[in-house]
Amino acid sequence: MKSGRLLNQRGFTLIEIMVVVVILGILAGIVVPRLLDRPEEARRTKAAVQIRSLEEALGMFKLDNGFYPSTEQGLKALVEKPSSGRVPSRFKEGGYINKVPVDPWGSPYLYLSPGARGDFDLFSYGPDGESGGEGDNADIGNWNID
16 A cells, blocks of 8 residues: 555655746846845945934033034044133033944044035045045935935
8 A cells, every 4th residue: 555655655756956046046036136226225224324423412512501513623523522622611511422333334423514505514535535426326314314
């Protein structure tokens, strides 16, 4: 009786396996390029979140002291009380952030106060590290993030 069962069992033919492999190859060709674009999108989102967080800290600094740190004082003024330039009189003990982050591409954020686009400009040059650019290489700043 066992031998009868073995004869009735059916396996996959070579043609069926090849069809499945071709279909998987086509799907991989469509899906993989879309997945590879996600890391850059994630880095740009992380930069936007960090910029918004730094904006909040700068807002708290101004609320306490009546002015934004100067360009020379930079974002370091959010970590420790500046000792040169316009020295804040009501600097929050412990600072406004623990440390100044770098952008997702490993470069420091750029800060200008007063800024060309507002009270201050806070931005990253993006993955190319150069001013300007288009698409994924475009600068990301507090004036152009949602």
